[in-house]
Amino acid sequence: MAKETGRKLIAQNKKARHDYHILDTYECGLVLTGTEVKSLRQGRASLVDGFVQIDNHEAWLHNVHVPEYTQGTWTNHSARRKRKLLMHRAEIDKLESKTQETGHTIVPLALYFKDGRAKVEIALAKGKKEYDKRQTLREKQDRRETDRVISAAKRRERA
Structure with missing residues (x-):
């Protein structure tokens, strides 16, 4: 089996670019379960209500809807669980200090596979x-x- 290369888009949050001024973007990895990956490979996800929150110097992705895998059994995941983002410590600290300022938030812009790994593009944004x-x-x-x-x-x- 050949290894995947390139970028395969799964979901995009077009409303975020309409509702926010995008100040800075970051690419992050995601900690996912097996059924979440299988569901994403089917191209099913929604970033509409998603946001990123930083708790205890860790970045967490909230409210992103990844539907349950249809062939999944009792090992299936819950659709709107919070998922940990994989980022460098310096990036997390920078985002944490910026979000302390009023009006700044972190929103997901796109969810995609890059070289076979699930990635999410997040942005530091200010509400319009x-x-x-x-x-x-x-x-x-x-x-x-x-x-x-x-x-x-x-x-x-x-x-």
């Missing part, structure tokens, strides 16, 4: 205000509009 969200949407719309006009002009030029 309602007007920031509207501004972001407006900028996105303007960008789309200008791209549309440019491509239409290029089409006319070719014709």
